[in-house]
Amino acid sequence: MNFELFVIPFNIGLYFIIFYVVYRSVVWFLDLSRQDKLRLQRGFFGRAFWQSIKEIFSESLLHRKIWKTNARLGYMHTSLAFGWFLLIIFGTIEADLFGTSHLNPPYKAIFFKYFHPEPARSGIEVAYAFLMDLILAYILSGLFLAVLKRFSSKSVGMKKTTKLLTLDKVALTSLWLVFPSRLLAESFTSGAYGSGSFLTGSLGNALASFLPAEQLAYPFWWLYSLSLGTFFILLPLTRYMHIPIELFLIFARNSGIKTGDQKGSYTDIQIYSCSSCGICIDACQLSFSAGINNIQTAYLLKGIRENIDVTDIVPNCLMCGRCEAKCPVGIEIMPIRMIQRRENIYLPSERKLLKRYFPDRKKSPAPKPPVPPSYSWIPEGRSEKAKVIYFAGCMSHLTPTIKKSMLSIFEAAGVDYTFVDEEGGVCCGRPLMLSGQTKKARELISYNSKLFYETGADMLVTSCPICYKVFKESYKLGIDIMHHTQYIKKLINDDALKLNFMHKTVSYHSPCDLGRGSGVYDEPKYVLSYVARLQETEFEDENSLCCGGSLANTKIDNPTRALIAKDAARELTKNRPDYLVTACPLCKKTFGAVTETDVVDISELVAQVIVVPQAKRLMSNSPIMRKKKVTVKNNC
Template identity: 45%
Template structure:
């Protein structure tokens, strides 16, 4: 048959697919245009400035790696990554190669969009054409590739653990309907092509044997048209439902990646960008396992996937907004990279009213000029051994410093910020900025990652800000401190705010290696577990916090280290309250204990037990 000479083929069964495709195409394009037009002026300028730069091909690459390959999901679990990739990449290749196939056989003619999708219905004798066997084999291979992913998706609904997921998302009815349509699309395609192959002795390695089986067991003459109608109807149903379900993430994630590459990010109030992020959530459920409220406490209805779903469709409950430790483990594992912590913080602002407080008491402080301003923070004052060890090391190194919150009356503002009291936090920050600037310091050092986070993100200081582990390492590199390495085995716990919050992972480890042998725990760096003492959550009991701390400590001590090192006063305080036999100390205490100057006597004492340190020299 001369396909080039054919008029455009048509059959009414293509209508469900065509109607669905046209609807979803114009809906998505319209939504993109609306979102972009509603972005702030500064954000639109960023788009225009970056669209013709290298950031655009970088975004295209990111779309390929995350929307088709699903790189981040592969990091979670290879089988889970394959399931997502086979559906996304397989469908994409089926569309692209299907169009190339029809363009090849029609000698470059532009065909209606339904023609490549239903090509086997309109043309039964492809094998006899040039390269016909290649094309039929390729399309069968892609269909098989996709069907393996569909099979894994079926399996995952009943047994998710082999795919790396302890728990899966509970979907709303319309999501289930769209999921059913999606799961039917490719089995129905296989059925329709199998029936066609049985009627016309066509197909390749997959559809031809199935066609022969159907021909010998089923009344395929009566099934021919219904099978193609069913396939078209499944496609059309999925397309029509897509904008109103979690599957809106498919087109929206593409837009999100481009916006993010162009420098657009979450604001301190909800914006159009927030809506893009909310619609980009696939509700895959990966964040559920990452949440320690679920894994440690059995609270499985407040995770980020449910918070985002409720925010997208309706106003979330106070429980959903407040039930989060803000440890950012969900941010870290989210395949889409949604800034969940910032979205939740913005919601908390709307919940909590601010009682006016001028913070006049801060204005009265005056300090002598010093190079370093040291801020221990509220939690530091509750664990005084941390700042005492830090200042002892400063004295040994000859550091010129001011202890600016020595009397413990100044807060950094981060607890207010975490609770949603942004206006109160801003007033406090303004007072603290003047206080720090009046010190005349050229460096700010804090022992508290909670303080370090807000200093870096919100204070806009013109001086460098160090966590004490970073500054102590700097002093060691400058030969102002010398440590005596021992054979003690140390496990380091990454605090949420220092690690996932500020990206500080290497300096504490490099410093601890000067004192002993560092042993990594199974969940470290980006995957570090929260201590449970988070200031970001107020609606769990002390007993529940104790449970989280105990489970985290069990994981940290599993490698039989002599001591668990912390870099956060709150972590140390929380762990100490939950431990009986596990030795816990701040990184500053460990470094002070290992200093080579024998005039400084500082044996680590945890629960009245001395850590015996033997020199390795």
């Protein structure tokens, strides 16, 4: 007996999904850029391959990262993924070992019990049956958690879980049905033949005692096959597509492919790799501080995947990067959001089913007619020659003490500097980029670049992390770029700046664009520990919070920002520090409005404790030593 009608649904599903995944992979591969294709080829024959295998094992199957974030959730994912994996592997071995032939069609392993219902004949077979039941029980325990999570996310340690669409629900139900139906089919079969191990055997016996087990087994084998078939067919339309696609993602990433700034195969692969696990929702301050639960990355990626209108989702994000830091799949969320902002697509295209199976090939947006430059009216900038450029940034103009502090630090350290935006400069361009207007941002970038170039300086220091990030990433200046925290550290190390220690406790808030955004975590803490007692908080480094003032979010209103800021400030000032210190004018302003604790910028603290050499202090009153007068223009 090698064939039964009920294997057809499973077979259709299986061959369909295999064909589909191969087809999509080929399409994606073809659409890759030449360099990326090369990278993939090199990766296939190199270390990347083995790395990927390792990662697939640890992440796709074992879900190591989820375990780290949330053990219960980790168990759930592992049991389903790894358990199923084991079931297939051991099922195949089982079919090979104990079946009648060695070359079995795949369904043989899946429906093995049906085709070989006999009780175990040897000790090995008994042990094997026990193993198979154990794996099934393992999966079912995970499934139990998954069902529980769906109805009460808190029970698995999650505050929120993703909301589902109808198709998702159908796929989910079929997935949920796979294992119970297998359990029941095997149990009835076992009951009828007196086979099975501790799970299927016991259950089978119990059921057979009052039910016609043999007759009932058959429909459950059908149900089992149908569930599998349905699940496979629906796979491309649902988040479960991540199961096959994630493998490609891991391999592509290990081969060195990066998101870049354009939509393409790799963004597609990432989008399909999202399992909507919802960890990003929990990481998001908009969710836990402001109760906004429909704009997070899971929804964004789902929206893009399924051609749903994401107009309201795309700009409603602080771009703080907390979700990216926590994403178990390692999806590069920030660049994808940026691409989406740039694409400026307002209306979703039609949601036809067939279209969703076979989406249009990527499609760079039609070139827009050339537009005249937007900022041609800006008068030509003048800059003085100096060694170091100081660029305060727009926001620092709203916090004049930061500017003043920096100037006094420069003066104290005897730096040859020029304050290029003293009278109000041109924006760095990052806010424009954040709202997707790269072209306009480029104009500002080239304006500022020219201004910087003309100073002949070899160092650019800025007080604003927003500017810092864009200077680093999008300006091609060819000179050193430092945030002022880095620069102060350098001055301290160079012995150019002598500082006192102040007996105050401080806690440090790492600004998003400086910390997660640019990887500058240590220098600010170094400087702070140098001048004051730095307290640890619960939210350090990658886990740090956003102040809520982020320029990246254009949608939320002030009260919402205040909710985020209040929560964050409360967390950061739990240990009652004397100062809440930040390194960003925007964070300073945002926190300043919501907390009783004094909020200061590092530069302000440092400026307070500068040790002025005796001789210099004595001379400071003489007219020849009087410092260059700094005028601070306050616009409001």
